[in-house]
Ligand SMILES: Nc1nc2c(ncn2[C@@H]2O[C@H](COP(=O)(O)OP(=O)(O)OP(=O)(O)O)[C@@H](O)[C@H]2O)c(=O)[nH]1
């Protein structure tokens with residue numbers, strides 16, 4: 001009798017222990033899944049991403065947004081300058097962008113090349129999407145040397161350069177084209193916005209809304225997601241040339257500019273720039289009088305050839321001079337990799353929309369990205 005009472009008491013004791021343990025475990029689970037690494041509730045992240053999704057062109061169930069060939073809410077396209085031999089690198093990038101985003105939105109692609117595209121290239125990229133693709137070659141004056149460039153001096157620079165891509169002539173043509181001509185190509189003439197893409201890049205996360213609509217509705221002109229510092233030898237006199245431009249045209253620089261991002265407390269160039277291989281841009285910005293004058297000023301100075309000015313620092317200096325902070329958007333939610341650097345959104349693992357590890361997609365912590373957020 002006594003033994004069986006003891007048995008019941010011991011049973012009760014372990015039963016209570018088990019219930020307590022279960023409650024503790026459920027509490028831990030609830031707490032750990034409610035918060036991402038930023039301490040933000042994932043439930044609120046989800047609900048805000050769903051309402052943003054509906055506001056900016058998506059549907060709550062994420063199904064079928066815009067059909068191919070049908071007029072979109074924003075005149076926009078995915079644009080790349082690319083070579084025939086980069087077909088497979090581009091197919092990889094397109095496959096990911098389609099799977100992650102564009103299969104629902106069907107924005108057209110525009111591919112440009114300094115040489116005619118091969119039939120193999122055209123078919124090879126069309127196989128990746130049901131969206132329309134347009135193919136263009138470049139206007140002769142947009143590729144090559146302008147008349148005032150001393151080509152011997154340009155050659156000397158190439159032959160002695162020790163910095164990355166320093167020996168390449170075509171790379172310089174490419175940078176000049178992306179700085180001053182791409183937005184003026186006839187195939188882009190109807191576009192309000194472009195999203196620049198490149199071969200061999202990765203898109204790590206699902207994108208459940210329309211970034212073009214988001215930018216348009218919020219009056220945004222420039223969108224970025226990686227911001228490194230530029231190699232000094234490639235931009236030796238770019239800041240001087242920019243200062244000369246600002247002295248010549250003070251009337252073009254609005255007072256709410258973001259120059260403090262590129263000019264430090266001592267007036268020196270920070271070399272901060274947005275990595276332009278990913279950029280979503282309101283093309284009226286590049287087509288504006290002030291941008292055009294800035295490009296012409298730099299083109300006359302010759303640094304695309306006598307140094308190796310990249311389109312990334314050129315675009316970024318224009319952003320800093322002409323745009324206010326509220327016109328520029330950090331696409332923190334777009335996980336992205338271009339060889340050498342990557343950005344993986346914080347909290348992406350918890351949301352289950354990304355394949356990347358936020359610890360490895362460290363571009364969020366770049367000094368220039370932090371500086372931008374702090375200005
Ligand atoms: N048609 C054409 N496209 C080019 C040429 N050079 C570069 N591109 C394209 O211009 C874009 C930028 O060139 P990249 O070589 O990727 O330059 P980058 O991103 O600074 O350098 P990587 O680190 O090598 O990617 C890519 O989409 C290239 O495909 C060229 O000579 N002809």
Ligand SMILES: [Mg+2]
Pocket residue numbers: 198277338
């Ligand atoms: Mg590249």
